[in-house]
Amino acid sequence: MSITINTKINGSSVTATADASTSLLEFLRDTLEMKGSKLCCNTGECGACTVIYNGKPINSCVTMAADANGAEITTIEGLANGDKLHPVQQAFIDTGAVQCGYCTPGFIMSVKALLDRTRNPTPQDIEEAISGNICRCTGYNKIVDAIELAAQKL
Amino acid sequence: MEYFEPRSVSEALSVLARHGAEAKIIAGGTDVMVDIKFKEEPGGLVNIKKIPGLNGISENGAGLRIGSLTTIREIETSALVREKLPVLWEAAHQFASLQVRNTATIGGNICRASPSGETLGPLLVLDAKAKLAFGDGEKTVPFTAFFQGPGKCSAGTNGLLIQIEIPYPPAGSKSVYLKHAVRGAMDIAMVGVAVLMTPDSSKNNIQDVRIGLAAVAPTPVRAAKTEALLRGKPLSPSLLREAAVLAASESSPISDQRSSAEYRHWIVEALTRKGLEQTWQAATGKEIA
Numbered sequence: 001m002s003i004t005i006n007t008k009i010n011g012s013s014v015t016a017t018a019d020a021s022t023s024l025l026e027f028l029r030d031t032l033e034m035k036g037s038k039l040c041c042n043t044g045e046c047g048a049c050t051v052i053y054n055g056k057p058i059n060s061c062v063t064m065a066a067d068a069n070g071a072e073i074t075t076i077e078g079l080a081n082g083d084k085l086h087p088v089q090q091a092f093i094d095t096g097a098v099q100c101g102y103c104t105p106g107f108i109m110s111v112k113a114l115l116d117r118t119r120n121p122t123p124q125d126i127e128e129a130i131s132g133n134i135c136r137c138t139g140y141n142k143i144v145d146a147i148e149l150a151a152q153k154l
Numbered sequence: 155m156e157y158f159e160p161r162s163v164s165e166a167l168s169v170l171a172r173h174g175a176e177a178k179i180i181a182g183g184t185d186v187m188v189d190i191k192f193k194e195e196p197g198g199l200v201n202i203k204k205i206p207g208l209n210g211i212s213e214n215g216a217g218l219r220i221g222s223l224t225t226i227r228e229i230e231t232s233a234l235v236r237e238k239l240p241v242l243w244e245a246a247h248q249f250a251s252l253q254v255r256n257t258a259t260i261g262g263n264i265c266r267a268s269p270s271g272e273t274l275g276p277l278l279v280l281d282a283k284a285k286l287a288f289g290d291g292e293k294t295v296p297f298t299a300f301f302q303g304p305g306k307c308s309a310g311t312n313g314l315l316i317q318i319e320i321p322y323p324p325a326g327s328k329s330v331y332l333k334h335a336v337r338g339a340m341d342i343a344m345v346g347v348a349v350l351m352t353p354d355s356s357k358n359n360i361q362d363v364r365i366g367l368a369a370v371a372p373t374p375v376r377a378a379k380t381e382a383l384l385r386g387k388p389l390s391p392s393l394l395r396e397a398a399v400l401a402a403s404e405s406s407p408i409s410d411q412r413s414s415a416e417y418r419h420w421i422v423e424a425l426t427r428k429g430l431e432q433t434w435q436a437a438t439g440k441e442i443a
Contacts, residue, residue, distance in 0.1 A: 058256050
């Protein structure tokens, strides 16, 4: 059954239809052609699909597209201001926190949500914030460096 | 696939009366969306998230009421839960990942009726109850009678869990939730053990103890024989050993990809011993002698 979804993505109002079984990730990638959020485990375990939903980081692969109705969603595409990268994106580049890069959009969204919650995250806050994001290149130290740098710059 | 978005409990119940057999209730989606992709697509989805009044945590006399749509993160960040029900807080804190905690609901964790459900051992030892709505009225069912098998619970196909009622544990009691898993985050328990111990007024004996075992039987269970063995006695080293072995014998684990049944028996024994030690020491201020 097709349902109509009225939502706000990266500040812009969007209206589109999707089947009831569609995930928010499929809606973003396949219906809206926004390929920044990554499809990986598709079971809510790896965090590559993380988006910010009404201010909170969630796994878009296990969220119904129908739940986008009336919600405000921020994806990785919504962070840069024109050509100017968001401080979290810039910090990942400056510290070399990217290896293969596939997990990076999800990590950046988790970190953005963390720094929206607190500008002075403790090591425990950082660990909690990225515990749902998996990097199989296992470059976590650089990612933690990036978070600390971004927190200073914000 | 049909899709329903009821705006009231009564509307949800009438949808379930017509479609409950083939449709699935969905809230956070962290389990049901995975089923849709990797198992079988249900005949319909009943999205209950738009029903008002099923959210939130409130104090009710000598206990808390938690709406079934309350997210695990809301429970984890509730000062009331942390202060009054630390064993439930611990389970919410250890639950999956931040992303999942932000969407998964306690009602979903309960009605999934997974033997390893993170909140279920704690709810069992808290003597919590499920408030269910049916077409012919509401029913309150203690969690000790709620779970009927993997994926099966008292809500059936036409009922709706609307609230969880949790009495405050007895004064002076101490509780702990111990989870055995490989990873810190995003891992399902091989074994979960919740213990809630109340000493008598002299703090020399166990007045009451409740032990909840998860992931080691078709449903989460209370170790009733072990509780009976311990009641009214001081916790000596020999009683502790005996109780831990008895708790392991009360479990009936299976072997799966996470661990063998034999290993799970050992872990039930070890975690029961650890849980009893910790709660005894915290509740009485005494070493085990």
